[in-house]
Amino acid sequence: ITILKYANGQVTTQDRTLLIRDQFGVTDIVDGVDLRQGNGVTVRPVVLSDNHTYNLRNQTFATPRKVINDESVRDPIRAFADVASKYPSN
Numbered sequence: 001i002t003i004l005k006y007a008n009g010q011v012t013t014q015d016r017t018l019l020i021r022d023q024f025g026v027t028d029i030v031d032g033v034d035l036r037q038g039n040g041v042t043v044r045p046v047v048l049s050d051n052h053t054y055n056l057r058n059q060t061f062a063t064p065r066k067v068i069n070d071e072s073v074r075d076p077i078r079a080f081a082d083v084a085s086k087y088p089s090n
Helices: 038-042 050-061 076-086
Strands: 002-007 010-015
Touching: 050 076
Parallel strands: none
Antiparallel strands: 002 010
């Protein structure tokens, strides 16, 4: 991408790299289910893989937030995984 700026009768250019959000994610298969396809998006794996974390972060779960009933700010992915690991049958 080239940015053109006009000021005082002069045009200046600045080359930049276009960054886009990953719309498709990376391969994330757990127990034979592709978590990016169909009903796979409803699957919550017990073990949090790097691929699953990457895909969640690109779905806006990247920003640390306040946790309910707590004033601390935590990573929502890690907070959910911690609770889910305590109650795997849910």
